[in-house]
Amino acid sequence: MGPHVKEQNALKTTKRFSLRNDKIKRQLAPYLFVLPNFLIFFIFIVVPAFVGLFYSFTDFDGLSDINFIGFENYQKAFTSSEYWKIFGNTFIYALAVVPLIFVCSLGIANLLIKEIRAKGFFRAIFYWPTMISAIIVGLTWKWIFGDSFGIVNYLLESIGLTPIKWLSDPFFAKISVIIGTVWARIGFFMVIFMAGLQSIPTSYYEAAQIDGASRFKMFWNITVPLLKPTSLLVLILLLIESFKQYPLVLALTGGGPAKETTFLVQYIYEYSFEKGELGYASAMSVILFFVIAIFTIIQFKWTRGGRIE
Template structure:
């Protein structure tokens, strides 16, 4: 009779599967060298086109440079000047305003669209394509067309409102309207794209969960908040991080629709960087603003990641 030796390792419990055994992490040149070799081209591109320019911009932020002659070291002068630069401070405020206008609207709309297009409706695929089309078009071309639409005297929107006796606003030259209008154009443009990630997330949710919820008699609202939303958390994290970063970096729509006006009311930090560097020839000062923008985005991204760290897992075993 054979008995199992007592030393036979037991299979690892399911809960511990996330931690690989020690041996798997040790150096295996035969596997890792080809991997690094294959990564090398993209690492090189990453270093040359991303890391190097970032380092140069950080360095330039300590210089005064007019693009035409040699930069001059000024230490922290650019950072000190920021405190008294009303335009730059206004731009930082504008940026947050824009992000707040943009992100909640875009995320909620994208989620609603994803839910609608996840249901079994007719011509579902056609709708999916239609909603993604604006994202595929060039932002500059769209900006120009929207500028015509919003033109107060000759634009389509005010002509249309005029049919109902409504006096449309001067959308792009009224400092109260300009930013919401630009945000709405961007929401329109990116909602379909964001929707794609929610759709993918929705399709990854196991149908058994909904079946079980039906058996338990859960209402649709209850199902949404207890199953759909928690299980969309990874998709939500990805969508929020990428769209928040994208919103902080908005440029093209603003450039063609308002050029930062009226009275600087649509000049976001990214736009201010462009103005300082290329119309005022203060490349060092603009680099400082770029470092500030980088810091803001990094902090907010870290905060988002921390907020979404908690994961919801339903165990089927």
């Protein structure tokens, strides 16, 4: 074998190794891009979740030695009337907030994707509240619904009507929290729905118009089915948000009156950092996780995973 042939074989071998290295690099590149996010998620989400699960089986108070007590914390939660009251408050709140925000954000998004005058201005107006801190939103609505200093009661008194105890009456306190939440979160989900609506081909609507379909029929038979993946995403995000609501309620009502607007996250916080029962608080956090997971699975089954049929 001459030197020329040896040189050609060496070049082929080098080229083969180079192509193999390039292939490996292309395969590894996506994983390297997501590695920082994965590490952050693992360190700050996965690890604390398992630590919390461990604490839920102990009497840990943050200071004393950790003693394993089995399922006592879970038994305490399931047999506590106060816990079930707080759970009921959270469930009622979610039951009111989720459909209200879903319907309102979808309706507004459907209007603002059309060619109307100053639609950019209206989009900004509806989206603006989402950029405000939840604490600021709560304080803002507190000045609006305050029993003795609120704008609403001032207007009611100025026209001779009896002021309403917005924040000291259990029913109206819940209404105040729901109104504040809907106002603050419509814009965020409006943007998600707008993205979903704009992805639907206009040719479907044009064909339906030629067939003489009404607007309602086009919405029900075209928009609703093709928007199913977006709707599933919105429902899941809304459910998670509603079950972990805390700062807005804390600023608006403080959880009162008589814990009527105290929700699970605030209740867990009180036991964690005010009463020092971290084990019990961890057990309630684990229960909350499973409640959200169960509702999410139900939504997936109900919507068939967002598949368009």
